[in-house]
Amino acid sequence: MSSHDEPTGNKALAERDLRVLWHPCTQMKDHEAHPPIPIRRGSGAWLEDFAGRRYLDAISSWWVNLFGHANPRINAAVAAQLETLEHVLLAGFTHEPAVTLAERLVAITPPGLSRCFYADNGSSAVEVALKMSFHYWQNQGQTGKTKFITLENSYHGETLGALAAGDVALYKATYRPLLMETLTAPSPDCFHRAPDESWEAYSRRRFEDMQRLLARHAHEVCAVIVEPLVQCAGYMRMYHPVYLSLLREACDRHGVHLIADEIAVGFGRTGTLFACEQAGISPDFLCLSKGLTGGYLPLAAVLTTDAVYQAFYDDYERLRAFLHSHSYTGNPLGCRAALATLDIFEEEDVLARNRALSARMARHAAPLADHPHVAEIRQHGMILAVELVQDKAARKPYPWQERRGRRVGQHALSRGVLLRPLGDVVYFMPPYVIDEEEIELMIRVAAEGIDRACKD
Numbered sequence: 001m002s003s004h005d006e007p008t009g010n011k012a013l014a015e016r017d018l019r020v021l022w023h024p025c026t027q028m029k030d031h032e033a034h035p036p037i038p039i040r041r042g043s044g045a046w047l048e049d050f051a052g053r054r055y056l057d058a059i060s061s062w063w064v065n066l067f068g069h070a071n072p073r074i075n076a077a078v079a080a081q082l083e084t085l086e087h088v089l090l091a092g093f094t095h096e097p098a099v100t101l102a103e104r105l106v107a108i109t110p111p112g113l114s115r116c117f118y119a120d121n122g123s124s125a126v127e128v129a130l131k132m133s134f135h136y137w138q139n140q141g142q143t144g145k146t147k148f149i150t151l152e153n154s155y156h157g158e159t160l161g162a163l164a165a166g167d168v169a170l171y172k173a174t175y176r177p178l179l180m181e182t183l184t185a186p187s188p189d190c191f192h193r194a195p196d197e198s199w200e201a202y203s204r205r206r207f208e209d210m211q212r213l214l215a216r217h218a219h220e221v222c223a224v225i226v227e228p229l230v231q232c233a234g235y236m237r238m239y240h241p242v243y244l245s246l247l248r249e250a251c252d253r254h255g256v257h258l259i260a261d262e263i264a265v266g267f268g269r270t271g272t273l274f275a276c277e278q279a280g281i282s283p284d285f286l287c288l289s290k291g292l293t294g295g296y297l298p299l300a301a302v303l304t305t306d307a308v309y310q311a312f313y314d315d316y317e318r319l320r321a322f323l324h325s326h327s328y329t330g331n332p333l334g335c336r337a338a339l340a341t342l343d344i345f346e347e348e349d350v351l352a353r354n355r356a357l358s359a360r361m362a363r364h365a366a367p368l369a370d371h372p373h374v375a376e377i378r379q380h381g382m383i384l385a386v387e388l389v390q391d392k393a394a395r396k397p398y399p400w401q402e403r404r405g406r407r408v409g410q411h412a413l414s415r416g417v418l419l420r421p422l423g424d425v426v427y428f429m430p431p432y433v434i435d436e437e438e439i440e441l442m443i444r445v446a447a448e449g450i451d452r453a454c455k456d
């Protein structure tokens, strides 16, 4: 029997899957109890399996989808591109989607970012930014700058450089012997603020440690890398924009680059098109991926300044060029999906609609604040997180082995909502096409799941 004849019902496909696939971010043994869910099609905020069961995609398929599954407009753009050029190398050649997308990204990102270097996923964008910053200082004769400052609880991807720049122990600890050393500053994450302290006051206070680290180590530091406003993979912990303003000023004063990893928070997630806008700052490097293509295709871009670009621009024999490459750099299909995504931002008032949706999310989630096992509800725009704890007064977490958050996720699936809590943090990060009833459903089902998961 050829594979074309294989059955494709839910059960059959899950069984075939478990014979040959190895899934990302998964203990495969967990699938003995809960096999992977085969998805046949998607439409808007919904996914559908082979039995016709539907799941509301409340996490935008790992934070990538912005305007729904099978969006007619993005579909048409990618299909049209497919008729003319699927791919060409971007060294020595160029193509219209790559040029137009770079022009448009330069136009919409914070001022001063005038060059676009493409990669093909978020981790590789982070690698590009780290290497470019280091190499910039080398080209400037500052050969002692070899280190990076990162934030506690940050996440920048899974490749070795990106993993080294991050700090989530669950993903990092095992590989530590393989990773470059970084300098780590305490996170401005406001979960830990004093009960009567504002987000702003706490983020300011946390900056004092960063300030000291910069003062002591600037001579050996290439760049500080941060996720602006929300440490997404770090359990959706959030901080105040003032931290970014202070950081920009200090990086300038100490001669250190600022890398903003907006792979998760870019493209409207936090309420502004880019999170850096809320602090009124421009980074030296801006990393974009995930929502860049509306959730269609793997593509990434690193935006940087003319000052950085010029430090590499020289006669070939001087060997100053940035010789980094990925085979699928600037893939035309991905660029076309990104252009269609930007068209939607330009022609529809997405950010205004998102403000209304965010307010609706806040209103529906508010009653959860009184739940005896909810320590905090926090929100930046279209990201809302609910942190579960064993002891509310002491903010004592549940033993992680109990996997309470996972129980919430399993309950939600049984009710047709796709949630994927991070540890015991239940969060919502829906596509922007979600409507008010769907928001109501998503939060009601999560609340039920939280009740059940915290019962014993």
Ligand SMILES: *Cc1c(COP(=O)(O)O)cnc(C)c1O
Binding pocket: 121, 122, 123, 124, 126, 155, 156, 157, 158, 227, 232, 233, 261, 262, 263, 264, 265, 289, 290
């Ligand atoms: C997802 C993510 C990455 C890594 O992107 P991949 O495409 O998964 O490699 C890096 N930084 C942040 C902030 C992310 O959320």
